Amino acid sequence: MNRTTSVPDTCSTTEAAQRLGMAVRSVQLMVDRGELQAWKTPGGHRRILRASLDAWLAGRAGTAPAAPALGTPSGGARPLTLLLIEDSVHFQNLISLVVKRELPGAELHVASDGIAGLAMAGRLEPDLLLIDILLPGIDGAALITSLRSHPQFARSRLIVITALDEAQRAPYAFALTGVPLVHKTALVAELPALLAQATASLADQSA
Structure with a gap:
């Protein structure tokens, strides 16, 4: 049988x-x-x-609303706020698509140069900063170092985006230590996981 x-x-x-x-x-x-x-x-x-x-x-059912999508505010809380500092329109668009797919409830702001990005960071106090290390108007490494050391951004999470290979990044090692980094050729494949790690870290911090 x-x-x-x-x-x-x-x-x-x-x-x-x-x-x-x-x-x-x-x-x-x-x-x-x-x-x-x-x-x-x-x-x-x-x-x-x-x-x-x-x-x-x-x-x-009948006890609580469905869990919100990542980035969606609960109660009167503000949505997850991201600031992208990137001068390339192509990569601005690509990263925006990835963020909208992975964090549909989040609020994404975009700055095209370092000076504008620094001003927007001060105004927005974003939860997550995505920064290209090569930016017009400011040294990206100096910007990253400044943001990491400033108390105002102590709770913010950083992700560095770059087109530089490992050897080309060597002069910026002082700024990149311990910071998640994604190469521009791997954005679609690797950025989603980095976004998830950053949002999970923010959730743990708020718990």
């Missing part, structure tokens, strides 16, 4: 995100926190148990 093994009903993170009305990264963080049950396929893709998704939705 042949016996068949029952396979749990699962869905992808994309399907779960659509059902929950969240960003895919928000669902991934829910899995990491144990709020949803899932495992990874040999190819590295998460598969979420529909039963755990149903249970999470049932637990929220």
Whole structure:
């Protein structure tokens, strides 16, 4: 007599995100926190148990609103605020697309040079700064060092964006130590994870 093994009903993170009305990264963080049950396929893709998704939705129904997308304010809090200091319009657009996809509830401001960026940083006190190390009007390394050392930006998180290779970055090592960095050729692949790490760090800080 042949016996068949029952396979749990699962869905992808994309399907779960659509059902929950969240960003895919928000669902991934829910899995990491144990709020949803899932495992990874040999190819590295998460598969979420529909039963755990149903249970999470049932637990929220009538008791609390659905969890907001990353960057969405709760109550009267301001939204997650990002400031991008980048002189290339092409990369401004590319980074903006990545941010909107990964942090749909966030507020992104853009400055095209270091002087304007420094002024906007002082006015906005952003949660997250994305800075190109080569900027017109100001030394990017000096800007980064200044922002890291100023008490006003003690809670802000930095991500450096650059087209320089490792050897070309050597003169700026003093400013880059301990700062997450992404090369412009790898923005689409690597920036989402850096954004998630930064937002998780900010959430831990606020907890």
